[in-house]
Amino acid sequence: MDYLKAFIVGGVICLIGQLLMDHTKLTPARILVSFVTIGAILQGLGLYQAIVDFGGAGATTPLTGFGYTLAKGAMKEIKEAGILGAFTGGTKAAAGGVAGAIFFGYVMAMLFNPKSKK
Amino acid sequence: MAGKRLGKQTLRLSSPPSVISNATIVGPKEGEGPLAQYFDIILKDDYFGEDSWEKAESKMLKEAVKNAIKASGRSSTNINFMFAGDLLNQIVSSSFAARDLQIPFVGLYGACSTMAESMCMGSLLLDGRFAEAVVCATSSHFSSAERQYRFPLEQGVQRPPFAQWTVTGAGAAVLAEAGNGPYVTHLTIGKVLDFGIKDANNMGAAMAPAAVDTITAHLNETGRSPEYYDMIVTGDLGKVGKTITLDMMEKEGFEIQNVYDDCGYMIFDAEKQDTHAGGSGCGCSAVVLNGHIMKEMKKGNINRVLFVATGALLSPTTTWQGESIPSIAHAVAIENTIGEGI
Numbered sequence: 024m025d026y027l028k029a030f031i032v033g034g035v036i037c038l039i040g041q042l043l044m045d046h047t048k049l050t051p052a053r054i055l056v057s058f059v060t061i062g063a064i065l066q067g068l069g070l071y072q073a074i075v076d077f078g079g080a081g082a083t084t085p086l087t088g089f090g091y092t093l094a095k096g097a098m099k100e101i102k103e104a105g106i107l108g109a110f111t112g113g114t115k116a117a118a119g120g121v122a123g124a125i126f127f128g129y130v131m132a133m134l135f136n137p138k139s140k141k
Numbered sequence: 142m143a144g145k146r147l148g149k150q151t152l153r154l155s156s157p158p159s160v161i162s163n164a165t166i167v168g169p170k171e172g173e174g175p176l177a178q179y180f181d182i183i184l185k186d187d188y189f190g191e192d193s194w195e196k197a198e199s200k201m202l203k204e205a206v207k208n209a210i211k212a213s214g215r216s217s218t219n220i221n222f223m224f225a226g227d228l229l230n231q232i233v234s235s236s237f238a239a240r241d242l243q244i245p246f247v248g249l250y251g252a253c254s255t256m257a258e259s260m261c262m263g264s265l266l267l268d269g270r271f272a273e274a275v276v277c278a279t280s281s282h283f284s285s286a287e288r289q290y291r292f293p294l295e296q297g298v299q300r301p302p303f304a305q306w307t308v309t310g311a312g313a314a315v316l317a318e319a320g321n322g323p324y325v326t327h328l329t330i331g332k333v334l335d336f337g338i339k340d341a342n343n344m345g346a347a348m349a350p351a352a353v354d355t356i357t358a359h360l361n362e363t364g365r366s367p368e369y370y371d372m373i374v375t376g377d378l379g380k381v382g383k384t385i386t387l388d389m390m391e392k393e394g395f396e397i398q399n400v401y402d403d404c405g406y407m408i409f410d411a412e413k414q415d416t417h418a419g420g421s422g423c424g425c426s427a428v429v430l431n432g433h434i435m436k437e438m439k440k441g442n443i444n445r446v447l448f449v450a451t452g453a454l455l456s457p458t459t460t461w462q463g464e465s466i467p468s469i470a471h472a473v474a475i476e477n478t479i480g481e482g483i
Contacts, residue, residue, distance in 0.1 A: 044299055044301060045301075048340060050301075051298045051301070052292075052298075132295070139168070139283055139284045140283070141170065
């Protein structure tokens with residue numbers, strides 16, 4: 024049941040992205056950045072947690088989940104360390120994801136050459 | 142100068158240079174398209190044995206130039222000038238190729254209008270008797286252009302459905318003062334026009350007014366009707382730009398639909414090849430001209446062609462700064478016999 028929920032939630036988020044790609048003139052970069060921002064705003068309003076509780080990885084894996092992690096981390100750190108936490112908390116919470124992306128990106132770049140699209 | 146200038150933009154060459162040989166190299170995708178039979182070399186791998194796409198593009202240009210010279214029966218020491226340009230920063234594909242070729246080199250930047258621009262410059266030198274033979278060439282590569290204008294492919298960004306597809310290919314033509322044709326008879330040099338289109342993915346719409354302006358100037362200044370030509374062909378307007386061009390030409394009072402086509406529209410099968418609006422890039426009009434059109438002219442299937450290569454003169458920086466896209470089109474009249482019309 025968890026798998027199904029994750030599949031549906033993740034799928035719906037990606038569907039929104041695809042609809043934006045196909046029916047608006049937004050560039051891919053703008054869509055990606057909007058997704059992060061929207062995730063952070065929704066979590067700031069306390070809404071995204073409910074989506075995560077329902078959809079699990081289906082909600083945390085897409086880019087909105089990255090925004091969610093940033094907002095959640097910032098809010099937690101504010102409680103523990105004061106206002107400076109707004110700047111440190113998000114980055115700390117997302118550190119694993121960011122370092123992981125850089126590390127695996129580096130490894131893949133070492134191992135493979137890019138190919139043209141068909 | 143008497144009789145050489147027909148108007149503000151059009152020049153009539155008094156001793157029309159002959160296109161004595163052509164060469165084309167294309168990538169695998171172009172080699173699966175409807176014009177595949179006309180290309181001299183179809184690469185299986187678009188790295189072309191190099192370790193970057195930029196090197197591959199420069200090598201394509203160099204090989205196209207070498208092959209065109211070889212087919213002309215001359216040696217490269219008998220080629221007086223090389224006119225070439227491309228889409229990469231500082232036109233490195235061309236200048237790096239010229240480094241190896243050691244032919245006196247004039248680098249050009251006209252974006253995708255470069256094939257026509259290089260032929261204009263080459264023809265003028267030949268008509269002015271400053272050269273006996275010149276080579277005109279240009280190239281583009283899908284993957285180096287993506288990195289130059291959009292995103293590096295490694296980033297895996299999805300292509301929007303209205304985008305055109307940059308052609309991987311290089312084309313070269315050797316022009317000489319003596320030869321049996323086809324001949325370059327008239328040149329119409331374009332003006333830079335800007336109709337305020339800002340979407341860098343919609344180059345066809347941005348460039349169409351430039352094509353219309355140049356074709357109209359050419360027809361008015363030569364007094365020719367569109368039917369004089371067997372083919373009026375624009376460079377890389379694609380499906381969207383082609384329709385706009387036909388509409389705008391009609392408003393100018395010229396019915397060109399019977400003779401009009403677009404290289405970007407011709408080179409791919411949009412349905413089967415998922416290329417959306419069609420092909421683009423310097424290489425697009427270069428390989429269609431030096432492949433399809435010149436071979437059909439040499440067979441005598443078409444005799445009079447107005448080749449109108451179109452260029453969008455934007456840079457990534459101007460796009461980021463929200464500027465609109467200025468465009469240009471240059472026209473080259475190529476005919477199997479001289480002295481007809483005017």
